[in-house]
Amino acid sequence: MSSLHAFEKRLKESVESADKVIIVPHLYPDFDAIGSAIGLSVLVSSFNKDAYILVDDAKESINDKVLDVINSFYGNCKFINLEEYLQIKSNNDVLLVSDTNKKDMVCVSDYLTDFKDIFIIDHHKMDLNTINTDVDNIFVDDMYSSTCSIVSKFLIDFNVLFSSRVATYLYSGIVLDTNHFTKSVDPYTMSIVTKLLEMGADVEKVNNMFKRDNIQNLKIYKLVNKAKLIKYPLGFAGIAIDNDNCYTREDIAIAADSILDCMFQNDSDLSVINDVNASFVIAPVDSNNYRISARSNSSGIDVCKIMEYIGGGGSKHSAAALVPIDTADKVLKKLYTTLQNS
Ligand SMILES: [Mn+2]
Structure with missing residues (x-):
């Protein structure tokens, strides 16, 4: 795996020379997968490239509140399904995989060889099922509390300005994966949270996203x-x-x-x-x-x-x-x- 800085550099170079960028969160996406995918789309847009977030799960199998995020999202990026991806694909596309590194956890697993480059951004351990890609294109570190904290770090490092809405989605992923700040809490995560709150992350909105009936x-x-x-x-x-x-x-x-x-x-x-x-x-x-x-x-x-x-x-x-x-x-x-x- 490459260092954070080397990875960021490589990611920018590859995205800039691509036709477009497809971002794929894991199947049954949760707030960390969706929040980090949205954060990555903002990063890609800052490199002046079109970004598409690919979600192909049946609506019934996605958490209602996650579906709300997908349905209400507007911005420079579009949510697409696999069929729509197949209509726009080219052999000069870059794939960003967020919040998983496993082949069987992405809907695009049958088309991985069609991408110019594949980058993996994740905080789960790698194993034999990890997607095959250049080792320098992998930023997978289970010391991070969430993929949203990794992606927030990218945005901060590249000085990308993002909306309070995006800050809210990134914050929701951290809240989920730290189980409301009861696990994997460390100074690093909290420094990212500070930044997201400064950018206007809406704590009450996220609290509402986690409400259960x-x-x-x-x-x-x-x-x-x-x-x-x-x-x-x-x-x-x-x-x-x-x-x-x-x-x-x-x-x-x-x-x-x-x-x-x-x-x-x-x-x-x-x-x-x-x-x-x-x-x-x-x-x-x-x-x-x-x-x-x-x-x-x-x-x-x-x-x-x-x-x-x-x-x-x-x-x-x-x-x-x-x-x-x-x-x-x-x-x-x-x-x-x-x-x-x-
Ligand atoms: Mn996660």
Whole structure:
């Protein structure tokens, strides 16, 4: 991976010699993926190039508030779907991948070889599924709290002026990936937040973007309530499994965050309260697949390693995997054994 400065230089040069730039956030885009894609489009526009953000997910599979951002976005860049991309593509386009580095997490995976250059901007660990590109075109650093903080840094470094609306979207990605400033909080992230607030990021608007309705809240609460405490060598993990109800990926992720925030009464001695340092939530997302969201804090296990072991990925304290229903039992066993052997 190249240094931040070298990467920025290379990105500018490549964009300036391209026909146009396609920006692709990960599938099932969240605020970090969309916010960073919008930030990148502002950067590309400052280089006087046309930018298109490519989102091809079915509307039903995108979070309502993320969809609001996509639908209400106006500016120099356009949101397009895969079909529209195929109509305008040329062999001198540059692709910017935001908030993922995995081939199977971008809708454009079948056309990667058609781009002049591919740049990856992300904060998840790389693995065998990482998109193949020049090593100097990769800026992937899991020390960053969010992709929005990386992209904000680019904008600041290039002295790009951006609107309060864009600052708001970038801020929303940081709020999401720090779970409202409760994890991955560091002076660097906060210095970026300071800058975004100075640029007019609207905290109340972002608070509203994160509001959940009471029905969703209750559903998540019931899932959290299923959590059972498991002792493992590094402490206690909270594991919630629901085989009967279908959830969104987001619900499962929020439940995993919530379990990590809980203290649990010990089953055998109710006077003992245990803190968990890892959480796992396992539930179906459709009729064929379970989703596992895993979280840990600094004294807990590296959940990325565990999720990689069962075919997923993420970062040290926040990771996930998709598990086909017919292998769910096996995967659970694997999860328990890995935890016990950690
Ligand atoms: Mn992210």
